[in-house]
Amino acid sequence: MELKELLPDELLERFRDRARGYDERNEFFHEDLAELKSAGYLAMFASTDDGGLGFGLEKVAAAQRRLATAAPATALAINMHLVWTGVAHLLAVRGDDSLHYVLTEAVAGEVFAFGNSEAGNDQVLFDSNTVAVPLGDGGYSFTGTKIFTSLSPAWTRLGIFGKDSTAEEPVLVHGFITRETPGYTIKDDWNTLGMRASQSNTTVLDGAVAPAERVFRKLPVGPNADPLIFAIFACFETLLAAVYTGLGERALQIGVATVHKRTSKKNGGKSYAQDPDIRWRIADAAMAMEGLYPQLESVARDVDQLVDHGGMWFPKLVGLKVRATETARTVVDLIIRVSGGGSYFAGNELGRLYRDVLAGMFHPSDDESAHSTIANAWLGPIEP
Template identity: 30%
Template sequence: MTAHVIADDTEALAVAAALADEFRADASARDAERRLPRAELDRLSASGLLAVTVPAEHGGADVGAVTLAEIFRLLATADASLAQIPQSHFAYVNVIHRQGDDRQRKFFYGELLAGRRFGNAQSEAGTKHVQDIRTRLEARPDGSYLLNGVKHYSTGALFAHWIPVLARAEDDDLHVAYVPSGTPGVTVVDDWDGLGQRTTASGTVRLENVPVPADRVLPHHLTFRGPQLHGAVAQLLHAAIDVGIAGGALAEAAEFVRAKSRPWFEAGVESAVEDPLLIQRFGELAVQARASEALLREAARTVDAARADLTDDTAAEASIAVAAAKVQAAHAAVEVASALFEVSGTRSALDSLNLHRHWRDARTHTLHDPTRWKIQHIGRYVLTGTRPPRHGLL
């Protein structure tokens, strides 16, 4: 596989905008038919966008959080499923940034620049909670490992060249094993049947005595033993997807009203766009969407500032800023996607139009991480200065 190498932030944003326009054209049909976006992901790989966080000294654009968040927002305005697939890709690139040694970084950065995709095998079902990881890495005498476990919600694994697997070693510490797709013992099952984000292929990964060389295992537990931005960046990208869903839903609602809606007879106007109550509601929804975009940009700037001077205090500021952006974005995505029907009228509910995909995507994606806990951490930080905990979900 070969891929274009993006030079800088400006080019990255231009490429993302062009791909969003391209992906938007068939997004509704892909969702309605549950047609997996293999060709679109190959376009994404070839574009170079998946390598934009590779450091400059290794030949990458080394873009900041502001640019990365905007890339995800742009893609999500077009197709929230497609935007969701590389979220874990960048999260596990960050593990390499932080925990890889020079040889591991050189190898994986080369893979990224060639357009290789990371999936994920992280979450598990039937455990006590989301961080109760039971997949195991068993050390072998030669220093390599055997990997065993079952993963669920493995977004992107079906399309991945590498599947990062979150697992515990014999000391119970968390590690990430980077497993090539097609490795003996790895089975990826396309059994995702969510009401939204239908084409993320967030199915099951089974791991049965999977051999993993020692140099493909990174000590992820060390990420959280000091100030870190792993969780903030991962959550920033989730927030960007929600902001994109809200923006995409609002744009499609406006287009529908302009082209197909009739005014309510009591309004006494000739067209729906002159209806004062519709105008009022669109204004309210636009405020929600704009507030989400503003908080997303502010959170991304805070992450970039913390990256330049990483301390416990700057990391806490970044996590809190991202948490605030995520709360607002989740609310806006669900509200705007639901209000699409309110402002567009009865015809908008026709299943054949598939306008409900925005609400289904919003409702499904915003279940990832409960905003009620983010609000708790924000409140404690404001009242007592208590820093938020260090983990990958904040």
């Protein structure tokens, strides 16, 4: 299926029209989600044999980039579902079918969310503040607080992890709970500057139980080479980059259209598209974006093609994420500068993109962590 068939222009226009209202009302994108589910969008990573679209990471990233040109907050939240389905897909093509049920359930209409982030845990996947208690039957009880749980109003499956410290060596336990699982509370606390429609509320786990059949990994604390870690990072970072690439792309489109419409009294009524300084800024934004598109495509394609970058994989992934989020922020700023004071008014699309793009700096890996990862890859670790 071609992307314009999956996400036709008229569908994107509906999403773009609704995005303003979702943002103003601080409201979840229920209508967008219903249309995406109906189109099979949530089953992109599932094989055609399982009833999905059979996409790889490169094509899913391209779809997310396209979706983000219309509704960045919708795309960002859908990312979390696509991370889990992408992880299941990446593991499967590498010979591990332990999460195949994620793909079949996505085809059946289940919505997966990502409940891993914790306040104050800058170790991300390599440690956890959440307490995981073994129940004796292979299941685990989880108690802790998860932040930025996108898709809070709609998920039916939540991936969580916590630390089991009952043995001599603690382990990090990964599992899924369902919407019907007792022992969790979703706070109504998502009132943010941007990406408001994602409704990424805080989730408090208080003895929520993942049964044995949904506990899918136990890993040591600290960095490790388990394929699950690579799969999560590969999907998370690449799809984040895709969303912010689409956001920057849309800002550039708006800028080009705006400077053609704005006229200058100083220049005899000519459009600002004829002003050398304005042209410079538009060219700057276009050059920045043109460098980002091939990087996104190359990284996603290498994941699909099982390219072995060895110890350089994580630098490539975090480098892509930082470049995409920072480039998009730079581009939006450039376009704001050429678009006039109208962009400063509430309800203006460019003003919303200006707020939305700021969220990019908070997603893992953040700027500091990414630079540390890349420096270690090129220079070796800091000497004790």
